[in-house]
Amino acid sequence: MKAAVIVFPGSNRDRDVALAVEQSTGQPPAMIWHQEAKLPKLDLIVVPGGFSYGDYLRCGAMASQSPIMAEVKRQAAKGVRVIGICNGFQILTETGLLPGVLMRNRGLKFICTDVHLKVEQTKSAFTSRYKKGEVIRFHIAHNEGNFYADAKTLKQIEDKGQVAFRYCEANGKVSNAGNPNGAKNHIAGIFNVKRNVLGLMPHPEVMSDPMLGCNNARRMFDSMVEAVA
Amino acid sequence: MKAKVHITLKAGVLDPQGKAVEHALHGLGFNSVSEVRQGKYIELKLKTKDKKKAKAEVEKMCKTLLANTIVENFKVDLDE
Numbered sequence: 236m237k238a239a240v241i242v243f244p245g246s247n248r249d250r251d252v253a254l255a256v257e258q259s260t261g262q263p264p265a266m267i268w269h270q271e272a273k274l275p276k277l278d279l280i281v282v283p284g285g286f287s288y289g290d291y292l293r294c295g296a297m298a299s300q301s302p303i304m305a306e307v308k309r310q311a312a313k314g315v316r317v318i319g320i321c322n323g324f325q326i327l328t329e330t331g332l333l334p335g336v337l338m339r340n341r342g343l344k345f346i347c348t349d350v351h352l353k354v355e356q357t358k359s360a361f362t363s364r365y366k367k368g369e370v371i372r373f374h375i376a377h378n379e380g381n382f383y384a385d386a387k388t389l390k391q392i393e394d395k396g397q398v399a400f401r402y403c404e405a406n407g408k409v410s411n412a413g414n415p416n417g418a419k420n421h422i423a424g425i426f427n428v429k430r431n432v433l434g435l436m437p438h439p440e441v442m443s444d445p446m447l448g449c450n451n452a453r454r455m456f457d458s459m460v461e462a463v464a
Numbered sequence: 465m466k467a468k469v470h471i472t473l474k475a476g477v478l479d480p481q482g483k484a485v486e487h488a489l490h491g492l493g494f495n496s497v498s499e500v501r502q503g504k505y506i507e508l509k510l511k512t513k514d515k516k517k518a519k520a521e522v523e524k525m526c527k528t529l530l531a532n533t534i535v536e537n538f539k540v541d542l543d544e
Contacts, residue, residue, distance in 0.1 A: 293532055300529055329532065336534045343480050383477065383535060417478070 236463040238264035238279040243298045248284035255443040259456035269301040278463045279316045280307055282323030294379045295325030304330050316360050317432045321377055324434035333427055333434045335384035341417025347376040350415055352400040352423050359430040360462030364454035370407040371451045373437035380436040382418035399424035399433055465510045466543040467522045471531045472503035515542055
């Protein structure tokens with residue numbers, strides 16, 4: 236599987252995610268600077284976490300206008316798989332590849348903690364190795380992860396099975412108590428309609444090596460490899 | 465020409481910062497305050513002298529970068 240990680244000024248999870256990708260694919264992904272306007276032939280594009288452009292104006296707003304994102308949009312339209320993690324998720328919503336927007340956390344605080352997620356949609360290249368309804372422990376680290384979309388858009392996201400993950404309590408109960416940031420419908424991650432683009436606030440790269448205490452996310456990268464094979 | 469852009473959250477969109485400011489104002493005794501909403505103010509200088517052109521240009525800037533129209537409204541004022 237050929238993968239690339241897009242690097243913006245202010246990206247800081249790019250190298251972590253590259254390691255996680257390599258662990259599953261067996262080869263290091265290409266690291267692509269945001270000023271590039273063309274991508275080689277790829278199976279997977281990763282838009283990593285961090286603080287692109289210092290989160291100035293709005294998180295991901297400036298990065299979404301960089302030359303590489305026009306190319307990412309073209310590749311996504313062709314069916315190439317794209318995953319945006321945390322700031323990468325914010326960038327994908329700002330480009331319009333995913334619906335909605337990530338707003339300031341309900342409690343106004345940066346949250347760095349483990350959370351529980353309920354797997355909602357397994358029919359995708361990113362989640363095929365999970366079971367529907369399964370509860371997994373993941374990690375979040377963000378200030379703007381409060382997913383918002385208007386009622387009409389939310390209904391569409393729900394009706395088309397675009398919710399990938401929802402925040403929940405350890406016992407799997409989806410509730411306000413299990414929702415760290417105030418996200419609408421407790422949404423932690425969503426797909427586009429074709430499900431070849433995934434955006435999520437939790438960081439799979441943090442949980443993909445047992446040495447880091449947990450490898451719950453390894454299956455996400457393995458799912459992507461399996462989808463290409 | 466100078467353009468002054470006000471970007472505000474749409475009605476109904478939760479504004480936790482505005483809420484926190486409102487709470488602080490109540491704490492200071494400004495009890496008549498309600499519905500505090502926080503936004504952004506951006507100033508721009510433009511080369512053009514054509515007001516119509518300037519407005520159209522700044523509106524385009526708002527739609528592509530300065531505002532996220534899913535959750536924000538914008539208002540453009542021009543000063544000659």
